[in-house]
Amino acid sequence: MKKLIPAYVRVPVLFALVVMALEYFIDSGDKPAFIKYPMVSVFLFVFLFLQIAIEIVISAIDRVTYAMLTDEQKERLAAAETSFSIKNSKLYKMLTRSKSIEREGEIMMDHDYDGIKELDNVLPPWWVGLFYATIIFGLIYLVRFHIIGDYDQKQEFEMEMAEAKKAVDAYKSTAKDLIDAESVTLLTEGADLAQGKTIFENTCAACHRADGGGSIGPNLTDKYWILGGGIKNVFHTISEGGRDGKGMVAWKATLRPNEIQRVASYVLSLQGTNPADAKEPEGEIWVDENAEATDADAGETTDAVEESEQTEETSDVAEGTPEVAAN
The missing domain is CATH 1.20.58 (Methane Monooxygenase Hydroxylase; Chain G, domain 1)
Structure with missing residues (x-):
């Protein structure tokens, strides 16, 4: 059947x-x-x-x-x-407007080529409608881009690239495994630091001791840093390794970026813990220049406020002096 x-x-x-x-x-x-x-x-x-x-x-x-x-x-x-059958359906006939075999005589053309005759079938309505749609589209395109002067291909490319860059930046901001030394931030949550501690004890304690006091590697609890402190520098050092020939190995092939971020944050949490028998300081005292600039700006603001208050008090005293003299 x-x-x-x-x-x-x-x-x-x-x-x-x-x-x-x-x-x-x-x-x-x-x-x-x-x-x-x-x-x-x-x-x-x-x-x-x-x-x-x-x-x-x-x-x-x-x-x-x-x-x-x-x-x-x-x-x-x-x-x-x-x-x-599909060919006998109303939808098929509406889309094709074709004649049945029994009615082909109505559209038979007069000429004859060696017994071969030709039918004068009309174009399918869907094809005709699509043809007119392309003409309308072409006219709209002509007016919009060649007469009115809307954006050209270069501007369209630049707009799409800008949108793509925003999408990539938004994705990078939420993708933990795309963190690098420029985008890394300091973690302070207890769960993140606990995971960082576990990683530190498994990978770093052999050279820095479990308390960070330093053994083969330097002391991580003082203010002295060989390759710079702060989350960005520590992240870079762990990821790329220490000094050539005498520093630690690069851990980027072993640890994922989000794991390096956690262990770097844990290392910075060891600052000032002063473990017993800690190793002597190595390197130089590291000071965050951005923090210094922020503190300096805050200090200038405070001084300006105090100076303004003192000026107002002096002005009030000056205004009150004649009254005292008059009394």
Whole structure:
């Protein structure tokens, strides 16, 4: 029995939909799910096998059922299948405006080429409508970009690049594994420092001691730094390593950026703890220039406020002196 959608279309389409659904719902990273997870391949093989088996069984049932029909029933079935065909549907006729075979004489052209005649079919309405739509689009484009003078391709490119840069910056601000020495910030939450402590004890304590007092490596609890203090410098030192030939190794291949951020924040939390038998200071005292500038600005503001208050008090005293003299 004739089906609206043949088996050679149903089977591949349904199988492709199942494959796409598995790829969408299974997180397999940069590899397809059926390659990364062998059980997915087994499932797809079984599913395809069942599809083909079901189609074979349905086809066999249809053939047996058709063989059991009488001649009259077969004729009625053929007529029903013909009446329900796509070419006889109203939608198909509306989209194509084609004439049936019985009415081809109405559009037959007069000329004859060795018995070959030509039909004067009209263009499909959907094609004509699409053609007019392209003309309207072209006119709008002409007026907008060549007469009014809207943005050109260079400006469009620059706008899209600016939007893309904003999207990338927004993503980097929330993606912990894209932190670098320029964007890193100091963590102060207890949970972050606890994780940093665990990393420090597993990777750094062998050279700096568990309390940060220093052994092979320098003391991390005083104000002296060999390669600079502050979260940015400490992050860079841990990530890229210390001095060539005599500094610590680079940990960027072992630790993720967010882990380096936590351990760097924990190292800075050890400042001023003064552990027993700490190693002698190495390097120079590091002072945050940005903090100094902020403090200096705050000091200047405070001095200006105090000076203003003193000026007002002096002015009040000066205004009150004649009254005292008059009294």
